[in-house]
Amino acid sequence: MKTVFISGASRGIGKALAQLFIKNNFFVIGTSTKGVVDFTHENLLMLQLDQTDSSSIERCARSVTDLGKKIDVLINNAAMWIEGDYEKEVDVTILRKTLEANLIGVIDLTERLIPLMNQGGHMVNVSSRQGSFGYISTIHTTSYSISKAALNMYTRALAYRLTDHITVSAIHPGYVKTDMNEGEGDLEPEEAANDIYELALRDVETGKFWFQGKEFPW
Ligand SMILES: NC(=O)c1ccc[n+]([C@@H]2O[C@H](COP(=O)([O-])OP(=O)(O)OC[C@H]3O[C@@H](n4cnc5c(N)ncnc54)[C@H](OP(=O)(O)O)[C@@H]3O)[C@@H](O)[C@H]2O)c1
Known part of the structure; x- marks a missing residue:
C-alpha cells in the first residue's frame, strides 16, 4: 500500500483529496x-499541523518519522488567505502571517519530509494562478500572490536539487468552491482533487506548473 501525505486535509480540496486517495x-x-x-477510516491518520508554528511543524514531521512509513506522494495543500488581503495597501501583519503559513512553514515541513520520501516519489505543491507572473493582470491579493509566487520558485529550486530522485510539480487547482472563496468558484473540490490526483500519479517532467493536465505559465 502506497502512502500519501496531504497537508490541510480537514476541508475543501485537501479533504476531497484524502477521500480520493x-x-x-x-x-x-x-x-x-x-x-x-x-x-474516520482505517487507512487515515490525522496529525496536528499549524504551518505558522515551528514547534507544531517539528512535532508533525517527528510523528511521520515515528510512523516508519515512506512517503510516495507529498501534497503541500494547506494554505490560508487572510481577510483584508484585498486592500490596495499591503498590511505587513497580514503579509508576515501569510508568508509564514503558505511559504516558510511549507518549506520547513517539506525539508523535514524529503528524507522520508521514496525514490521515484512525487511532490505536488498546490499553488495558484495568483502566483503566476505569466497570468496575472491585476493583483488584488498581494500577500497571498507573493506567497504562491515564492512557492513556485521553491518548486523550481527543489526540482533542480532533487533531479533523478523525486519529481516536484506545482499545480493551480482552479477556482474552487471552498471556504477560502466563501463557497464561490467554478469547480467542486472533488473536481480539483481529481486533477491533483491525476498529476500526482502521472509520470511528468519535474519542475513544471500545471492546470487541468496542461502546463501553466510561471
Ligand atoms: N479554492 C480555490 O479557488 C483555490 C484557488 C487556487 C489555489 N488554491 C489553493 O488550494 C489549496 C487548498 O485550498 P482550499 O480552497 O481547499 O482551502 P480551505 O478550504 O480554506 O482549506 C484550507 C486547509 O488548510 C488548512 N490550513 C489553514 N491554515 C493553516 C495553517 N496555518 N497551517 C496548517 N494548515 C492550515 C486548513 O485546516 P483547518 O481546517 O484546521 O483550518 C484546511 O485544511 C491552498 O493551497 C490554496 O491556496 C485554492
Whole structure:
C-alpha cells in the first residue's frame, strides 16, 4: 500500500483529496490545525499541523518519522488567505502571517519530509494562478500572490536539487468552491482533487506548473 501525505486535509480540496486517495487504496497521512477531520477510516491518520508554528511543524514531521512509513506522494495543500488581503495597501501583519503559513512553514515541513520520501516519489505543491507572473493582470491579493509566487520558485529550486530522485510539480487547482472563496468558484473540490490526483500519479517532467493536465505559465 502506497502512502500519501496531504497537508490541510480537514476541508475543501485537501479533504476531497484524502477521500480520493483512500478510495484508491492509499494510506493517507492528513493534517489540520486541530489534527481532526469529520470522518474516520482505517487507512487515515490525522496529525496536528499549524504551518505558522515551528514547534507544531517539528512535532508533525517527528510523528511521520515515528510512523516508519515512506512517503510516495507529498501534497503541500494547506494554505490560508487572510481577510483584508484585498486592500490596495499591503498590511505587513497580514503579509508576515501569510508568508509564514503558505511559504516558510511549507518549506520547513517539506525539508523535514524529503528524507522520508521514496525514490521515484512525487511532490505536488498546490499553488495558484495568483502566483503566476505569466497570468496575472491585476493583483488584488498581494500577500497571498507573493506567497504562491515564492512557492513556485521553491518548486523550481527543489526540482533542480532533487533531479533523478523525486519529481516536484506545482499545480493551480482552479477556482474552487471552498471556504477560502466563501463557497464561490467554478469547480467542486472533488473536481480539483481529481486533477491533483491525476498529476500526482502521472509520470511528468519535474519542475513544471500545471492546470487541468496542461502546463501553466510561471
Ligand atoms: N479554492 C480555490 O479557488 C483555490 C484557488 C487556487 C489555489 N488554491 C489553493 O488550494 C489549496 C487548498 O485550498 P482550499 O480552497 O481547499 O482551502 P480551505 O478550504 O480554506 O482549506 C484550507 C486547509 O488548510 C488548512 N490550513 C489553514 N491554515 C493553516 C495553517 N496555518 N497551517 C496548517 N494548515 C492550515 C486548513 O485546516 P483547518 O481546517 O484546521 O483550518 C484546511 O485544511 C491552498 O493551497 C490554496 O491556496 C485554492
